[in-house]
Amino acid sequence: MLRFIPLIMKNSFRNRRRSILTILSMGASLCLLGILFSLYQTLFLAEPSEAQALRLITRHRVSLTNFLPSSYEAKIRAIPGVKDVTQWTWFGGVYKDQRDPNNFFARFAVEPDHYFGVRPDVKITPEAREAFLKERTGAITTAKLAAKMGWKAGDRITIVGDIFPVTLEFKLVGLVDDPEGGDSFLFNREYLTEALPASSGFRDVTGTFYILGDSVADMPKISQAIDDMFANAPQPTKTESEKQFALSFASFLGNLKLFLAAICAAVTFTILLVSGNTMAMSVRERVREVGVLKTLGFTSGEVLGIILGEASIISLVGGFVGLLLATLVVDGLKRAPVQFANINGMSVSLEIWLLCLGVALFIGLFSAFVPALGASKTSILNALRSSG
Amino acid sequence: MAIPLSYNFRNLAVRKTTTLMTALGVGLTVAVLLAVLALVTGLETAFSDTGNPLQVLVMRKGATAELSSGITRQNYQDIKFKPGIAKNAAGEPMASLEMVTIINLQSVDSINGMNVTLRGLLPIGLSMRNEMKLASGRWFEAGKREVTVGKGIAKRFPDAQVGKQLKFGKGSWTVVGVFDAGESAANSEIFGDLNQISSDFDRADGLSSVLVRAQDRASVTALINAMADDPRLGLEGLSEVDYYKSQTSSGAPIKYLGLFIAIIMAVGSSFAAMNTMYAAVSRRAKEIGTLRVLGFSKGSILVSFFIESVALALIGGVIGCLLALPLNGVTTAIGSFVTFSEISFPFEVTPKVMMYGLIFAAFMGAAGGLLPARSAAKKEILTALREV
Numbered sequence: 001m002l003r004f005i006p007l008i009m010k011n012s013f014r015n016r017r018r019s020i021l022t023i024l025s026m027g028a029s030l031c032l033l034g035i036l037f038s039l040y041q042t043l044f045l046a047e048p049s050e051a052q053a054l055r056l057i058t059r060h061r062v063s064l065t066n067f068l069p070s071s072y073e074a075k076i077r078a079i080p081g082v083k084d085v086t087q088w089t090w091f092g093g094v095y096k097d098q099r100d101p102n103n104f105f106a107r108f109a110v111e112p113d114h115y116f117g118v119r120p121d122v123k124i125t126p127e128a129r130e131a132f133l134k135e136r137t138g139a140i141t142t143a144k145l146a147a148k149m150g151w152k153a154g155d156r157i158t159i160v161g162d163i164f165p166v167t168l169e170f171k172l173v174g175l176v177d178d179p180e181g182g183d184s185f186l187f188n189r190e191y192l193t194e195a196l197p198a199s200s201g202f203r204d205v206t207g208t209f210y211i212l213g214d215s216v217a218d219m220p221k222i223s224q225a226i227d228d229m230f231a232n233a234p235q236p237t238k239t240e241s242e243k244q245f246a247l248s249f250a251s252f253l254g255n256l257k258l259f260l261a262a263i264c265a266a267v268t269f270t271i272l273l274v275s276g277n278t279m280a281m282s283v284r285e286r287v288r289e290v291g292v293l294k295t296l297g298f299t300s301g302e303v304l305g306i307i308l309g310e311a312s313i314i315s316l317v318g319g320f321v322g323l324l325l326a327t328l329v330v331d332g333l334k335r336a337p338v339q340f341a342n343i344n345g346m347s348v349s350l351e352i353w354l355l356c357l358g359v360a361l362f363i364g365l366f367s368a369f370v371p372a373l374g375a376s377k378t379s380i381l382n383a384l385r386s387s388g
Numbered sequence: 389m390a391i392p393l394s395y396n397f398r399n400l401a402v403r404k405t406t407t408l409m410t411a412l413g414v415g416l417t418v419a420v421l422l423a424v425l426a427l428v429t430g431l432e433t434a435f436s437d438t439g440n441p442l443q444v445l446v447m448r449k450g451a452t453a454e455l456s457s458g459i460t461r462q463n464y465q466d467i468k469f470k471p472g473i474a475k476n477a478a479g480e481p482m483a484s485l486e487m488v489t490i491i492n493l494q495s496v497d498s499i500n501g502m503n504v505t506l507r508g509l510l511p512i513g514l515s516m517r518n519e520m521k522l523a524s525g526r527w528f529e530a531g532k533r534e535v536t537v538g539k540g541i542a543k544r545f546p547d548a549q550v551g552k553q554l555k556f557g558k559g560s561w562t563v564v565g566v567f568d569a570g571e572s573a574a575n576s577e578i579f580g581d582l583n584q585i586s587s588d589f590d591r592a593d594g595l596s597s598v599l600v601r602a603q604d605r606a607s608v609t610a611l612i613n614a615m616a617d618d619p620r621l622g623l624e625g626l627s628e629v630d631y632y633k634s635q636t637s638s639g640a641p642i643k644y645l646g647l648f649i650a651i652i653m654a655v656g657s658s659f660a661a662m663n664t665m666y667a668a669v670s671r672r673a674k675e676i677g678t679l680r681v682l683g684f685s686k687g688s689i690l691v692s693f694f695i696e697s698v699a700l701a702l703i704g705g706v707i708g709c710l711l712a713l714p715l716n717g718v719t720t721a722i723g724s725f726v727t728f729s730e731i732s733f734p735f736e737v738t739p740k741v742m743m744y745g746l747i748f749a750a751f752m753g754a755a756g757g758l759l760p761a762r763s764a765a766k767k768e769i770l771t772a773l774r775e776v
Binding site for chain 2: 026061062063092165262263274276277
């Protein structure tokens with residue numbers, strides 16, 4: 001069979017325009033398939049990174065919008081295996097004009113010293129770190145968010161509270177590089193507490209606790225211990241790994257798994273149609289040629305092999321083009337200003353390349369099989385008589 | 389002189405298999421687009437049907453949702469007697485003090501349960517929602533641990549049935565009825581007595597909002613201005629209709645994801661249509677030559693092939709509509725980042741949505757048909773006639 005490869009190659013591109021159109025059409029679909037697979041992989045299958053696997057988030061059992069007493073912090077800290085804890089409160093609020101979605105970014109009140117304890121992996125200059133620890137009105141954010149909002153270190157940023165009835169003016173003291181944490185704006189919770197009236201019920205509460213454990217093996221035990229400790233308290237807790245917590249946000253989009261699966265199925269079926277159609281067209285045109293090949297002594301099996309070979313080459317090239325495109329698009333998506341989930345870790349991995357090329361090959365072979373079988377079985381006389 | 393349309397339709401009919409396969413490819417693309425549009429339309433209907441144009445929702449200044457707002461009973465007394473508020477038959481001002489929070493209910497879809505909105509209100513609040521009807525059972529009674537649930541809740545949660553108990557707050561509550569709020573978002577809420585609920589959540593004086601009914605349209609604006617002009621209150625009025633309209637943004641991520649997918653699929657389908665049309669052009673070279681000899685101009689050949697391509701895609705569009713139609717009325721739910729709870733609503737495959745699908749299909753046909761039609765028109769008469 002190998003000696004037919006040059007013939008197969010020649011045949012694949014004899015109708016150059018059709019082959020290119022088929023490749024582009026399959027490429028578009030496989031590009032989509034590649035993107036959807038990698039989205040699925042990032043959201044549902046990817047193992048958390050080693051550092052991420054050590055982090056937990058504790059929230060109120062009822063919902064994220066219910067607050068927990070700050071006093072829980074000391075109790076959580078005392079649980080064996082807990083290395084550090086910081087309070088972590090969604091501040092919300094309005095920056096400039098809320099009607100412009102570009103002014104939206106996540107703002108959290110944290111405890112700077114414990115924040116660095118929970119996130120030792122965050123990259124920050126020693127000066128910025130020092131400033132964030134010392135300056136009560138100091139705030140830090142990622143370089144990416146700062147670039148998007150046009151901020152530089154030293155800028156004053158005012159945010160009007162909505163959940164919290166205060167207006168806070170911050171000084172951006174430094175930029176961090178945090179590939180795992182998403183793009184948030186962090187500030188000292190003490191500043192928030194002091195700005196609130198003495199009678200305010202918001203002074204001693206936090207939205208969540210962000211926890212660093214000491215070993216991956218201990219994590220389930222720690223989260224169980226936390227939830228057990230507060231099970232009968234007026235404010236019961238729910239502790240999840242950082243990954244699960246993030247996933248619960250993606251589930252806000254509805255049944256995302258079903259959505260992605262349905263679309264992948266529709267896309268695969270579309271490629272099958274496109275490829276089957278092209279192969280049928282190209283085989284039909286060449287029935288007479290099949291007759292010639294057979295006259296020359298090619299067996300039916302060999303003819304079948306040659307046609308299937310052509311189909312596989314075209315679909316594999318289509319798959320390759322599509323996945324190259326997918327890699328570019330995924331890269332672009334990660335740079336998009338607004339993201340609905342943390343997809344910083346998203347990439348078209350080797351498994352996805354192999355899977356998609358496998359799908360392409362399967363589709364090529366499957367779609368060509370029926371027309372190829374028909375052509376290879378045609379008798380020499382009928383084939384030669386065919387007018388194509 | 390134009391080539392009769394029947395020429396195109398007969399041609400499509402002769403090449404049944406190719407036509408159907410290409411059309412099915414277009415159809416699947418259209419179906420994906422329609423599914424997304426039907427979801428967004430359903431969500432928009434749910435919100436645009438919510439709210440009375442004569443009602444004003446009063447929340448704390450800066451709050452974007454009832455959940456992040458805070459209102460005291462003193463605020464309520466101050467608001468109640470503002471001029472322009474309608475009075476009911478008993479002569480009481482139609483102003484309803486309400487508390488909104490989130491509770492977690494066991495769901496069939498998610499092991500962690502789903503968040504739903506719980507609303508505590510006074511009898512006057514119920515009377516201001518005259519569009520709501522009881523579907524079964526009765527309304528909750530003041531002073532009792534009873535709730536009436538929206539029909540969307542009853543449909544999705546096995547425990548939310550008349551006679552059953554729901555566990556939240558400090559104990560269990562009896563479901564005494566199911567209400568039907570038409571297509572509005574209130575179908576995804578649970579209603580109960582304000583005083584019972586606020587004391588269960590330790591929020592006797594930390595309520596969420598006040599809903600007021602204006603005497604007439606002019607008073608709506610007057611009331612909104614009156615709130616804004618009274619800095620002592622620190623409150624903000626918003627037309628109820630506008631408030632709910634702003635929440636349709638919850639569908640945005642899924643809308644953009646869906647559009648992105650539909651567009652990539654459309655690119656693939658256009659290439660497939662182009663392939664089919666090129667094949668049609670090359671097979672019919674002789675026919676094209678004959679048509680030219682008969683006196684049809686290059687322009688009319690171009691138009692004819694272009695129309696054929698669009699017709700081919702429109703068949704696909706119709707297939708797409710047929711594929712998407714069974715979705716109509718299927719209930720789904722997505723989470724809202726405004727209310728932090730889920731809103732359930734049916735997909736709506738409206739005529740408008742289907743029209744978008746057909747237009748989309750026509751575009752695919754046009755994009756795929758232009759180049760082949762041009763190449764058909766450019767054929768020289770003699771060479772065309774001589775081609776096999």
